[in-house]
Every structure is written in C-alpha cells, then in structure tokens.
Amino acid sequence: MSRIIFFVLAALAACGGKTGNYKVDYAGPIAIELVNRTSRPIENIYIFPRGSTSRGTSWTSLAPGAKTTVKLKEGNFELVAVSAKRRIDATTTEVPEATSQLELREDLAQTPRKLIFHDDGQTPMGVDQPGTLGVTFMLGAPDPAKPDGEPKVEGAPKAEGEPAPAPQAP
Numbered sequence: 001m002s003r004i005i006f007f008v009l010a011a012l013a014a015c016g017g018k019t020g021n022y023k024v025d026y027a028g029p030i031a032i033e034l035v036n037r038t039s040r041p042i043e044n045i046y047i048f049p050r051g052s053t054s055r056g057t058s059w060t061s062l063a064p065g066a067k068t069t070v071k072l073k074e075g076n077f078e079l080v081a082v083s084a085k086r087r088i089d090a091t092t093t094e095v096p097e098a099t100s101q102l103e104l105r106e107d108l109a110q111t112p113r114k115l116i117f118h119d120d121g122q123t124p125m126g127v128d129q130p131g132t133l134g135v136t137f138m139l140g141a142p143d144p145a146k147p148d149g150e151p152k153v154e155g156a157p158k159a160e161g162e163p164a165p166a167p168q169a170p
Helices: 002-014
Strands: 030-036 042-049 060-062 067-072 075-083 097-104 114-119 132-137
Touching (some): 030 060, 060 067, 097 132
Antiparallel strands (some): 030 067, 042 075, 075 097
16 A cells, blocks of 8 residues: 555656645746845745745745845746835834746746845845846835924914904804
C-alpha cells in the first residue's frame, strides 16, 4: 500500500502537480532582486499568478534599506507588497499596499530583474535603469487642520463686511 502511495505522489510531482505553496509551485530560474527604499518595513510580499483568487503565503519581508532575491519561473504574476502600519495624523492610521503586474520571461530583455519599493514622491535613483521596476506605495495625507478660532456667540459684534443677524421672533 505504501508503495502505491509513493508512486502516485511521484507521478503527480513528475506531471507538475501544484502543491498550493506558490514558493514551490512557481520557483524557477529567473532571479529578481527586491529592494526596500522606504522608511518602513515591508511586512509581506505576495507574488501569485495573475487572476488567482488567492495571494498564497508571503514570499518574504524586508526591513528599511534591505534587499533580497527571489527566483521565479516564466509567467504572468501579480505582486502585492504590504507595508507596516503608519500613523497619518493623531486619529488616523493606514497600512499602505503597493501592487504591480509582472511578465517574466527568460528571453525577454524587459523582464525586470530588480524591483525597488518606494513611497510616492520619493523616487530613488536607479529606478529608471533598464531591467529595474519601481513599485510605489501611495500614502494617505492628513485631513486639513480646522482653524482654531473663537466660537461664535450670538449677539457678539461681527467682523467688518459680515451681515448683521436677523432679528429673532418672540
């Protein structure tokens, strides 16, 4: 019985059966360097087949300024990078995400070999080099501050040019 199970598993592996682990299923000869040029850690980087309903598990994480290499096979992939939570203002936080689509081919000169993650408006040098792709995090901005003025009191003198209040009926 154990021999039969072994042969069935060996046959599935030989036929290219999917394991459900994208790191195993889509590993290949194309090396891509991932570089974090943000001030925050990138907690998860998902690389999965384009159109898939599941991101799978994260391939890696990157500290600020760090880099790593992943190896993929040819194909069309989606990439989602999830940054660490950041505070926008006193009451608001966000978890920035950056996305990109990748077409990876060994014979295609435009296949990116280096992905540089950066924040919008802070494009680092080298992003425009051949074989390099910038992946941008769009960051939220704080809500405009409300002016700290004195509250208006009915019957108080009005500023110049402001109409007088209408008389109130008893």
